[in-house]
Amino acid sequence: MENQRGNYGTVSPQKEYAFEMACSNIKYGEGVTREVGMDCINLGGKNVGVYTDKNLAKLDCVKTALQALNDANVNYKFYDKVRVEPTDESFKEAIDFAKKNQFDLFLAIGGGSVIDTCKAANLYSTNPKAELLDYVNAPIGKGLPVTHQLKPLIAVTTTAGTGSETTGIGNRAIRPTLGIVDPFNIRTMPERVTAYxxxxxxxxxxxxxxxxxxxxxxxxxxxxxxxxxxxxxxxxxxxxxxxxxxxxxxxxxxxxxxxxxxxxxxxxxxxxxxxxxxxxxxxxxxxxxxxxxxxxxxxxxxxxxxxxxxxxxxxxxxxxxxxxxxxxxxxxxxxxxxxxxxxxxxxxxxxxxxxxxxxxxxxxxxxxxxxxxxxxxxxxxxxxxxxxxxxxxxxxxxxxxxx
Incomplete structure (x- = not known):
């Protein structure tokens, strides 16, 4: 029975017998992006990091969210340098921005690239000693479990396909606190973006x-x-x-x-x-x-x-x-x-x-x-x-x- 007890971090050769379900809280409705200011306040956000990309920054989905923050008098800093299909370097830049500003809440407005970049910024800024590969799944990274406390993250999805507003990039601890699914945000989504x-x-x-x-x-x-x-x-x-x-x-x-x-x-x-x-x-x-x-x-x-x-x-x-x-x-x-x-x-x-x-x-x-x-x-x-x-x-x- 020794191999079944083991020490923390060891594994048994036996088959799995259980599964766990985890999911972000989801808010759905036409126009609910206008509530993100109050959502931030309700989650205790006083210094919010807003993440998006340069293309989305020009669109109504981001403008609506920023107006909601302004209306609720929420203090925030704006980051629009997220890369579509992120690289290690773009992740590091987003993480450094979070470390510098010490946000107590994150707001991502975009598709999978934006939301996942914001998750990474949250993860690594709340454990600043971690190396980039510490939490990346093996064999590429060390695949370490996330044992520290992350900040709340609100994800406003602007595409219909990735489901990133509900997921945690391979670790349930990284998933958004609240996913906002607002059909208004995909009204003008281009044909090929909708398809792909x-x-x-x-x-x-x-x-x-x-x-x-x-x-x-x-x-x-x-x-x-x-x-x-x-x-x-x-x-x-x-x-x-x-x-x-x-x-x-x-x-x-x-x-x-x-x-x-x-x-x-x-x-x-x-x-x-x-x-x-x-x-x-x-x-x-x-x-x-x-x-x-x-x-x-x-x-x-x-x-x-x-x-x-x-x-x-x-x-x-x-x-x-x-x-x-x-x-x-x-x-x-x-x-x-x-x-x-x-x-x-x-x-x-x-x-x-x-x-x-x-x-x-x-x-x-x-x-x-x-x-x-x-x-x-x-x-x-x-x-x-x-x-x-x-x-x-x-x-x-x-x-x-x-x-």
């Missing part, structure tokens, strides 16, 4: 991830239980509803900026997906990293687009591990699977995803994004929760299969 954020497939990944009670190893201390725990009954509920809504509304939302019902529904679908995959996690998606030192000679690929281009190949590969799940996912996305066989599950889900990609004119394959086979080694992989074991050759095939 809405097509984010993390809901599909969490639904087809290894079940939580099949994941190993079981942590000795519950504080070491990861945020991404595998598919589980509660995440499934949120993910299933998100997939149904995406199937119904994404095409309308992309092509009709005035379709308030569709865009509002996609905003909620993103939030639902965030609750689901923020606890279940992702698996074999490939983020086309801007890893050539962000060389302008290489294409800038939005996050949602980077994860969808490999999805048909990935789900074709993972389907044999849980064909029923893959067929159910295809059904949730609008495909009639009543006469489909288990051995066809991968192809069925792949074709379903391709159909949606075609409907909203999303590129299919790396070549259409300006990459080729020589770039494959530079792609970042998240594989721990994949339902099927894989070799390096399998991983390469998932990529080369779409080139």
């Amino acid at each position: 954020s809405g097509i984010d497939v993390h809901a599909l990944e969490s639904y087809t991830a290894v079940p939580y009670n099949e994941r190993v190893p079981r942590p000795e201390n519950p504080n070491l239980r990861p945020a991404y725990q595998g598919s589980n009954p509660i995440s499934d509920i949120w993910v299933e509803h998100s997939l149904r809504m995406t199937s119904k509304y994404i095409k309308r939302a992309v092509y009709d900026q005035g379709d308030t019902e569709a865009r509002s529904s996609m905003h909620l679908a993103s939030c639902y997906a965030g609750v689901g995959f923020g606890n279940a996690g992702c698996h074999l998606w490939y983020v086309i990293q801007l890893c050539h030192n962000y060389d302008p000679a290489y294409p800038l690929v939005p996050h949602g687009l980077s994860v969808i281009v490999s999805a048909p190949a990935v789900f074709s590969f993972t389907a044999p591990a849980c064909p029923e799940r893959h067929l159910k996912a295809a059904e949730l996305l609008g495909t009639d699977v009543s006469n489909k066989k288990k051995e066809d599950a991968g192809q069925v889900l792949a074709d379903t995803v391709r159909k949606i990609m075609d409907d909203i004119q999303v590129p299919n394959g790396l070549q259409e994004l300006g990459y080729n086979s020589a770039d494959i080694p530079a792609l970042h992989r998240v594989i721990k929760l994949a339902p099927r074991p894989q070799t390096e050759e399998d991983l390469a095939s998932c990529i080369t299969g779409i080139l």
Whole structure:
């Protein structure tokens, strides 16, 4: 029994037997951005750090939030240097701004890049001795648990796809205190932004991830239980509803900026997906990293687009591990699977995803994004929760299969 007790930080070789659910508080409604001043006061904010990017700083979503802070006489400092698809350097700059000003509350206004950068600023400024890689998941970083107290964070989401207003970048302690989902903030979202954020497939990944009670190893201390725990009954509920809504509304939302019902529904679908995959996690998606030192000679690929281009190949590969799940996912996305066989599950889900990609004119394959086979080694992989074991050759095939 010694290996089951161990010391803090050791792990048991046994399978996991539990999962934990964590989620930000969510406020939804047309115009609720106008309440952020009072929200800051109610959370005790007297010195607020406002984070956004230079493009959003010109738009009504940021102007409305700043007016709300001014109306409530909230003291704040404004940071609009967040980079779209952040780098280590952009994270460090945002963190240094927070350390310098010692904020007691953070307000992020933007999509996943802004919200996640603000989470990092909160995390590292509240533990100024930490190195940047201390909390980054292994094998890249040390994967240390977050044991110190963070400041409140309010996340006003301005896209419908990432679900960042509900998630914690791999650690539940980093998630926002309050996520604000205001349909007014996506009324003027451009067509391609709507498509590339809405097509984010993390809901599909969490639904087809290894079940939580099949994941190993079981942590000795519950504080070491990861945020991404595998598919589980509660995440499934949120993910299933998100997939149904995406199937119904994404095409309308992309092509009709005035379709308030569709865009509002996609905003909620993103939030639902965030609750689901923020606890279940992702698996074999490939983020086309801007890893050539962000060389302008290489294409800038939005996050949602980077994860969808490999999805048909990935789900074709993972389907044999849980064909029923893959067929159910295809059904949730609008495909009639009543006469489909288990051995066809991968192809069925792949074709379903391709159909949606075609409907909203999303590129299919790396070549259409300006990459080729020589770039494959530079792609970042998240594989721990994949339902099927894989070799390096399998991983390469998932990529080369779409080139």
